Amino acid sequence: MEKAVFIVAAIGSVLSAVWMVFGENTVHSALALVANFFTLSVFYVLLEAHFLAVVQIIVYAGAIMVLFLFVIMLLGVDRRDQYKETIRFQFPLAIIFSMGLLGVLIFTIRAAFDKTSFTGLSQANASGNTQGLGRLLFTHYLFPFEVTSLLLIVAAIGAMVIGKRRTPAETDPEDEDA
Amino acid sequence: MAPAAFLILGAILFSLGTLGVLLRKNALIIFMSIELMLNAVNLTFITFARMSGTLDGQVLAFFVIAVAAAEVVVGLAIIVAMFRRKQSASVDDARLFKW
Numbered sequence: 001m002e003k004a005v006f007i008v009a010a011i012g013s014v015l016s017a018v019w020m021v022f023g024e025n026t027v028h029s030a031l032a033l034v035a036n037f038f039t040l041s042v043f044y045v046l047l048e049a050h051f052l053a054v055v056q057i058i059v060y061a062g063a064i065m066v067l068f069l070f071v072i073m074l075l076g077v078d079r080r081d082q083y084k085e086t087i088r089f090q091f092p093l094a095i096i097f098s099m100g101l102l103g104v105l106i107f108t109i110r111a112a113f114d115k116t117s118f119t120g121l122s123q124a125n126a127s128g129n130t131q132g133l134g135r136l137l138f139t140h141y142l143f144p145f146e147v148t149s150l151l152l153i154v155a156a157i158g159a160m161v162i163g164k165r166r167t168p169a170e171t172d173p174e175d176e177d178a
Numbered sequence: 179m180a181p182a183a184f185l186i187l188g189a190i191l192f193s194l195g196t197l198g199v200l201l202r203k204n205a206l207i208i209f210m211s212i213e214l215m216l217n218a219v220n221l222t223f224i225t226f227a228r229m230s231g232t233l234d235g236q237v238l239a240f241f242v243i244a245v246a247a248a249e250v251v252v253g254l255a256i257i258v259a260m261f262r263r264k265q266s267a268s269v270d271d272a273r274l275f276k277w
Binding site: 002003006010013014017018020021023026029030033036037040043044046047048049051052055056059060063064067068071072074075086090091093094095097098099101102105106109110113114116117118119120121123124125129132133136137141144148151152154155156158159162163165 | 179180181182183184185186187189190191192193194195196197198200201202204206207209210211213214217220221224225227228229230231232233234236237239240241243244245246247248249250251252254255256257258259261262267270
């Protein structure tokens with residue numbers, strides 16, 4: 001049963017990723033990425049990460065992809081991507097480099113983890129996955145957690161500063177296309 | 179399922195993400211490819227968490243999700259600002275520094 005779920009979700013995951021990368025339409029690519037996030041949350045359930053499976057759907061498929069679709073609609077960039085090559089041999093070189101990376105990664109994984117098996121999280125998840133995660137987050141990982149809150153504030157302020165429309169008085173006269 | 183199957187799937191998704199970054203010209207699709215790579219790394223982290231029998235990998239994946247959210251906010255603001263100047267979301271049009 002676990003194997004069947006894994007195989008179906010893995011095929012869906014790879015196909016939606018390929019569709020996202022090679023899709024002609026930006027909105028279709030965004031929808032393919034949403035499908036990819038859903039299949040990933042299936043894997044998280046298989047790997048006993050129930051809290052992260054839900055967070056994946058709420059934060060990624062819910063918040064982040066809605067933000068993406070919002071920007072796509074705002075810009076109206078749904079016309080075709082032009083495949084005009086500005087770097088010579090970009091297409092074959094990109095294929096060679098990424099397939100080479102894939103080959104190296106698979107070789108390393110096969111060499112290092114082919115015979116290992118799962119320990120399982122039944123002991124760590126004994127009092128619930130969310131409880132265990134929360135306990136770890138507020139004891140051992142408390143400082144990184146607080147730094148994350150700082151990061152989010154800086155990101156929000158940065159987005160406001162970048163997205164602000166400048167008044168003519170503020171723009172630099174040297175900057176002709178502002 | 180063996181851990182290697184999950185790790186290889188993560189490697190495939192990561193390579194597809196790099197392919198998207200190298201190949202596409204639309205800044206939004208490059209950005210989505212980066213999200214795909216971050217998610218592939220998350221899958222690897224969570225697989226390692228189950229392999230070692232501890233929850234530390236899941237905490238790291240949680241942090242990656244938070245950082246990805248912050249990154250999306252700033253990145254999309256940059257793309258909108260670039261589109262406002264150049265009327266295009268193609269990375270070929272952002273060549274101010276090209277010599």
